[in-house]
Amino acid sequence: MSAESMRIELCRALRESLGISSVSSVEELRREVEARGLDIVLAPLGDDGLYACVAKRVEAYVRIVDRVEIERELGDVRCSEGALEAYVGIVKGFSKDGAEVRGMEILREVYSDALLEHVARIAASMSGASHVKIVHREGFAGVGEPILLIACCAETRFAARECVSKALDMIKLLAPLTKVEVLVDGSRRIVVAGLSMPVET
Numbered sequence: 276m277s278a279e280s281m282r283i284e285l286c287r288a289l290r291e292s293l294g295i296s297s298v299s300s301v302e303e304l305r306r307e308v309e310a311r312g313l314d315i316v317l318a319p320l321g322d323d324g325l326y327a328c329v330a331k332r333v334e335a336y337v338r339i340v341d342r343v344e345i346e347r348e349l350g351d352v353r354c355s356e357g358a359l360e361a362y363v364g365i366v367k368g369f370s371k372d373g374a375e376v377r378g379m380e381i382l383r384e385v386y387s388d389a390l391l392e393h394v395a396r397i398a399a400s401m402s403g404a405s406h407v408k409i410v411h412r413e414g415f416a417g418v419g420e421p422i423l424l425i426a427c428c429a430e431t432r433f434a435a436r437e438c439v440s441k442a443l444d445m446i447k448l449l450a451p452l453t454k455v456e457v458l459v460d461g462s463r464r465i466v467v468a469g470l471s472m473p474v475e476t
Contacts, residue, residue, distance in 0.1 A: 382452060
């Protein structure tokens with residue numbers, strides 16, 4: 276994805292996550308954020324003039340791994356508030372059109388780490404959570420294996436649940452890692468925003 280395409284996707288994702296429909300540029304977004312008094316700032320993302328929203332007082336922990344070990348990852352979360360909410364994404368055995376799936380290939384993109392941290396901080400800022408952990412798998416994962424963990428710590432269960440929901444929505448929207456369905460018949464399809472497209476071989 277080019278720098279300009281990434282800029283457009285970031286602005287679109289930020290608008291949707293903040294509930295803003297009229298903003299079309301980073302500068303307008305900055306003014307809207309300031310006007311609303313949100314506890315986030317726009318910070319550089321990489322060296323290409325891209326920007327992401329970063330919560331000022333949030334503990335965000337992001338990792339991309341070759342295997343998601345749910346119990347160990349959740350055991351590492353230190354939550355001293357009232358609620359911890361977790362979501363585990365698992366490879367399904369069937370595609371949306373009913374095709375049988377053998378597994379999923381997850382490919383890391385250039386901005387994957389930075390975008391996942393951006394997602395964590397935005398989700399926390401919008402929900403009031405204090406701690407967000409996102410662990411995303413890369414490489415091949417078979418049916419039934421976990422590929423994504425989102426854990427949010429907040430004062431109430433409602434805030435923790437909202438944080439998980441916002442983080443998941445943004446991950447699906449930004450697609451920080453490329454997902455390729457590997458079907459039982461040997462064909463492969465890219466999955467974007469829940470839709471599958473054949474991969475030419």
